[in-house]
Amino acid sequence: MRAKILIRLKKQILEPQGKNIEESLNNLGFDKCSNIRQGKLIELDLPENLEDRDSYIKDICNKLLVNSIIEEYEVL
Amino acid sequence: MNTELILKHGLTLDEYEVINNYLKRELTMEELGIFSAMWNEHCCYKTSKKWLKKLPTSNDIVIQGPGENAGIIDVQDDDAIAFKIESHNHPSYIEPFNGSATGVGGILRDIFTMGARPIATLDSIRFGDLSNFKTKYLVNGVVKGIGHYGNCIGIPNIGGECEFDHSYNYNNLVNAMAIGHVKKDSIFYSEPKTIGGLIVYIGSKTGKDGIHGASMASDVFSEDDEDSKRPSVQVGDPFMEKLLMEGCLELMNAKLIESMQDMGAAGITSSSVEMASKGNLGVEINLDKIPLREPLTPYEILLSESQERMLAVILEENNEKVKNILKKWEIDYEVIGKVTDTKKVIFKSKDKIVVNLPVDIIVDLAPEYDRPFNLPLKRKVQNYDFSELNLKICLDNILKNINYSHKSWVYDQYDSTVMGDTIFEPGGSSGVVKIHNSKKAIGATTDCSPLYIRINPEKGMAHTVLESYRNLISSNIKPMAITNNLNFASPLDQNIMGELVLSISGLKKTAEYFNTPIVSGNVSLYNQTNEEPIKPTPVIGCVGLNENYKTLVPSCFKSENDKIFMNGQMLEKKNSPYFLQDHLNIKQINQFNDLVNEDFELEKIHQKFIFNMFKKELIQSANDISRGGVIYSLIKMIKSKLGFSIKTQNELDLFVECLAGYILVVNQQNCQNFTKEANIANIKLIELGIVKKEIIEINQSKLNFNSIYNSYMNNFADKINN
Amino acid sequence: MSLSSAVITFPGSNCDRDAQTYLEILTNQDTHKIWHKDVLLPKVDLLIIPGGFSFGDYLRSGAMAAKSPIIDDVLKHAERGGYIIGICNGFQILTEIGLLDGALNRNVKLKFLAKNCFIKKNHENNFNKKISQDQCLSIPVAHNEGSYYNSEEGLKLLQDNEQISFLYCDEEGNTTDSSNLNGSLNHIAGITNKKKNVLGLMPHPERAFQDFHTSQDGQLILESLLG
DSSP: OEEEEEEEEOTTSOOHHHHHHHHHHHHTTOTTOOSOOOEEEEEEEOOTTOTTHHHHHHHHIIIIIOOTTTEEEEEO | OOHHHHHHTTOOHHHHHHHHHHHOSOOOHHHHHHHHHHTSHHHHOTTTHHHHTTSOOOSTTEEEOBTBSSEEEEOSTTEEEEEEEEEOHHHHHHSHHHHHHHHHHHHHHHHHTTTOEEEEEEEEEEEOOTTSTTHHHHHHHHHHHHHHHHHHHTOOEEEEEEEEOGGGSSOOEEEEEEEEEEEGGGOOOSOOOOTTOEEEEEESOBOSTTTTHHHHTTSOBOGGGHHHHGGGSOOOOHHHHHHHHHHHHHHHHTTOOSEEEEOOTTHHHHHHHHHHHHHTOEEEEEGGGSOBSSOOOHHHHHHOOOSSEEEEEEOGGGHHHHHHHHHHTTOOEEEEEEEESSOEEEEEETTEEEEEEEHHHHHTTSOOOOOOOOOOOOOOOOOOOOTTOOHHHHHHHHHHOGGGSOOHHHHTTSOOSTTSOEEEOTTSSSEEEEOTTSSOEEEEEEEOOHHHHHHOHHHHHHHHHHHHHHHHHTTTOEEEEEEEEEEOSOTTSHHHHHHHHHHHHHHHHHHHHTTOOEEEEEEEOOOEETTEEOOOEEEEEEEEEESOGGGOOOSSOOSTTOEEEEEEEEOOGGGOHHHHHHHSOOOOGGGSOOOOOOOHHHHHHHHHHHHHHHHTTOOSEEEEOOTTHHHHHHHHHOBTTEEEEEOOSOGGGGGSOEEEEEEEEEOGGGHHHHHHHHHHTTOOOEEEEEEEETOEEETTEEEOHHHHHHHHHHHHHHHHHO | OOOOEEEEEOTTBOSHHHHHHHHHHHHOSOEEEEETTOOOOOSOSEEEEOOBOGGGGOSSTTTTGGGSTTHHHHHHHHHTTOEEEEETHHHHHHHHHTSSOSEEEOOTTSSOEEEEEEEEEOSOOTTTTTSOTTOEEEEEEEESSOEEEOOHHHHHHHHHTTOEEEEEEOTTSOOOTTTSTTOOGGGEEEEEOTTSOEEEESSOGGGSOSTTSSOOTTHHHHHHHHO
């Protein structure tokens, strides 16, 4: 089964990417966009019958995928 | 085979006829693909070959001239330097980041394929007018791409050029040059020697990247097909390339490789054909063995341009060792075939032969054209009205024109100090790196004056080559050899073909006179969109040697009150093309006067004098004079707030171009000796003035130092960011 | 004092040879070269984790290198009180391992930044004791993710424990917005751990020590350690 994990910088951390994208969109005339955040999406396959799927995903996130000092994640 | 299919593969019907007459059978699709890849301009130089053959390519320092992955010169003791320049123009227009990144990746592979460790890169990039809708996007993407690849793999970028001109509006140019160091007894070539030797595939898996990219690079663009061509651009992985480089160099150090060839444009097709042809042998390859990223047909495998791949020949007994080293670097590796004595290129798939072609027909029968060309028209003598111009206006023109702006916005994105051997970073007259664990320093520069070459291709080319020498010489580096990247519009236009032919002739004359052979190069034609051709842009990459880095001379001011001299011969305003273009706004080529003749004798006398002054340690710093004249050279020399105070009889003369022109800065106490030496050598010096802290003063009128310096430093970023 | 040393190479490290040259010239003895898959470090005084793009900087700079087999022994070396300097990507790796606090984010201008910068000493430790309080060191930076971040509490701890080793400044030693070239929190260019035997810094001292380099100030860091 496909798992999707969305990783973003925590809200309190300056995220110049998002700000930059927002400016570019505004310059193109899309002035209704605001509060843009950029994240990364990681997709992976897991066995259908995996027990403790949630804690398994939590484990991979904590061990490698996410740096909890600056990032937060959400399983989609 | 149907006509449309043949034409779609970029072959003419005449070319197809040649193949048919030889083989006397129908081609398979895969074979058609091979001819399409091998017989296009990019791979077989069919338009330029006749003229390139005339270039001087050897002398006593040339170890390897054109024809291998890179040229190699002898830099004394057991050291040799490999270098080459290559274009990635079209891919960078379609997808600037990946197009330019893979350009850097490709040229680096050309260097380490020969056993040389890359020690520096340079670039030469050209874009359209800033007002053009796409220019800023292209500049951002191209610079980011070049930086990304070089930074990640860890090779310093030590210099280059960046120019804006409307003729590049729809065809930007991205030329990347790389330099490598190799011990003379450790050079590797692409020629296999052992029949039965294993052909191995090393590196990234093959995917659909760039299928027909090599033929794309030879197409004339039409404006609306950008999007349809997008999937064809390769994506690079510099991390993989770093592993591949370390893995290959380790294999070569252990002498486990017999020959190696980069899978560049036209991928496995051109690399295997090249190998067979070099060794006068045959190859037999099983396409089912090729590591794939996704399912591909044999046709796609043959034409894929996936990056970071190598083809090598090894002896069977070394197979295990090779495997282990590559495993350490986590690089894919597969034995895919063997070297044969058949003089044929055979590709098999699913037990079927899909390609069976004699090497001769692909290589020796490759078309070579003698395209008709026009000589440039005789020029009428033009006169101009300079009465509206004065110092202030001209200075303003320079400070507002992005072509004169300090280019740190570009090279601050390039790591120029990694490897720890960089001596002169970008921004000076030439980039310089030290050979590791040696006193020897290698200097390099990329140059082109497209305006000169459009006005008079032959003389213009000579001026371009002379300027590249002056860049090196002002740092006390002896020019040794050249690599060139001939960027032109469509050679089917007889005027453009004339530019190609004559500029090669100018290169030949100059390189012969100064004994700097051309050891490698690249040709990029059809740089035109609809009726808009680029200016002829044959870029010169010149490499030179300084035997003891402690004698290098910087191109910035060193201390206050040093005297500033110039030598060389100022051109008249009416004969100074960049002056006319940048200050009188002359645009039509027929409104320029012809170029003045280059003067080899004069250049040589001045070269000799300057090297002699360096040897006697009479010079603090030096710079060459080119576009923008004396004043621009002086502005470029400002450092640590050291400016200048100068006098001149005619202020506009400060802006004109020169023959054999250099700025030479001399410590007060050495001045007497220096002027005496100049007298003996019969060199006419002009004493311009002195170095002065936080001052720019011309004929006693003080200009605003901070405002001039800041606008010179910041104009580029201001223009690109807005 | 004599100083024995080692440099770790990860796939994608590209300043490992530079670090080795820096160590060998200034300590006047050979340096051990360690591959990331090794599991034991030799007994050395100083370990350098060099710059580069370990594992291509994919996922996050330093994240994958932090999981390499050699890291267990790096932790033990630190515990024993052995010195470690992580330069650039090495700094990123040290934060990912958890030996140093905080994290390094993308440069505020979103561009790779390669130029000469100035840094000055803040809290004194064994890595900077030879540098005087008012001295500005000119040292190159070359990075894409060098903007130091820590939480408010984390920052306070660094301050209280005097772990902030180097700050970005201008030529005259002023810490200004423009001298803080990557947007680091409080101008931080380098920090140590609490025990002050592990230093992470973004600028590259190993590119500023030989006579042909633009500056020789990078010597001072190693000389501080040499005593």
